[in-house]
Amino acid sequence: MIPNELDGCSLEIPPVGDGAIVCITGRDPRHVRFALRLQQQFGERVKGWYQVVRPTNVDSELNNLSMRAQVRRIVSQLRHPREFAGKVKRSAQSRLTRRRKGKPAVEAAFFEAEIRRLETAAVVEPKSVEDPNDRATLDEIRGIEPFCLLTFGGAIYRKPLLELVRGLSLNQHDGWCPEYRGANTADWALYHRDLRRFGTTVHLTTSGMDAGPIMRRSQPCLVPWDSPYTCFLRNVVVGTELMCEVVKDMIDGRSMKAYPQPESAGRTFLYKQLTPTVSDSIQRDFTSGWLGRELQRLKGHW
Numbered sequence: 001m002i003p004n005e006l007d008g009c010s011l012e013i014p015p016v017g018d019g020a021i022v023c024i025t026g027r028d029p030r031h032v033r034f035a036l037r038l039q040q041q042f043g044e045r046v047k048g049w050y051q052v053v054r055p056t057n058v059d060s061e062l063n064n065l066s067m068r069a070q071v072r073r074i075v076s077q078l079r080h081p082r083e084f085a086g087k088v089k090r091s092a093q094s095r096l097t098r099r100r101k102g103k104p105a106v107e108a109a110f111f112e113a114e115i116r117r118l119e120t121a122a123v124v125e126p127k128s129v130e131d132p133n134d135r136a137t138l139d140e141i142r143g144i145e146p147f148c149l150l151t152f153g154g155a156i157y158r159k160p161l162l163e164l165v166r167g168l169s170l171n172q173h174d175g176w177c178p179e180y181r182g183a184n185t186a187d188w189a190l191y192h193r194d195l196r197r198f199g200t201t202v203h204l205t206t207s208g209m210d211a212g213p214i215m216r217r218s219q220p221c222l223v224p225w226d227s228p229y230t231c232f233l234r235n236v237v238v239g240t241e242l243m244c245e246v247v248k249d250m251i252d253g254r255s256m257k258a259y260p261q262p263e264s265a266g267r268t269f270l271y272k273q274l275t276p277t278v279s280d281s282i283q284r285d286f287t288s289g290w291l292g293r294e295l296q297r298l299k300g301h302w
Helices: 029-045 058-064 068-076 081-100 103-121 135-144 185-191 228-251 276-287 290-299
Strands: 021-025 046-052 127-129 148-152 168-173 180-182 200-204 214-218 267-269
Touching: 021 029, 029 046, 029 103, 029 148, 029 228, 046 135, 103 228, 148 228, 168 228, 180 185, 185 228, 185 276, 200 228, 214 228, 228 276, 276 290
Parallel strands: 021 046, 021 148, 046 127, 148 168, 180 267
Antiparallel strands: 168 200, 200 214
């Protein structure tokens, strides 16, 4: 689907030639599926696959959920802060662990069978990098001479990397642009009970966060028994198919349009804004059966 409410502009696409594709992803099953699906669709045109590996630790995870400030505040109110600091931090870590528990298993089970099937079409092996913008990675990608750079869940991509691409740089974003840009946007659409804008976007990659002109945008098919996380995973699947559609149109030489995002529209969300309070609110909605009722209201049947 194209964003009909936005004004489009025609894209000048250079001759495709061999149409070499480089993809940059994260390492989770959804990212692996993305890269393998591209290889199934475009075969040996895919010349490189880079997986961004981010070091993780307790402090960075606490910061992602805006919990570090909570720990500092609690500790500052204690009579003997040093004595209790470790205990409070362990408690926060335990809370975070409980919230995240089960998601990797759900995602692995959701994509396991399809990933096994897609692996038979693989033409390249993934290469781990900490920063796709570093000099060594840039030199390697430059040697590939990519026509397309396709990204999903990797990192912020800077101008020197984007300038290596002869054709288009495209990003899969699991949010409805321009209203939901940035991090955890599927969660934020659910938090605002905004199913009309629960969707995924493929856009031209810029150095701004999910700010590039839109190429495609669509919504997943949800069912009443979905959880917040399976809603997110269904969104991922749709986004990858949109990516394949855009690249195929480009390779086939079809006329293409991009739809710039209005600067004044929407909002960019940060990781730290998705606090436990927000996550709890979403979960209460799903526990109470809100999703089924809202789908019935929107679709008029079940």
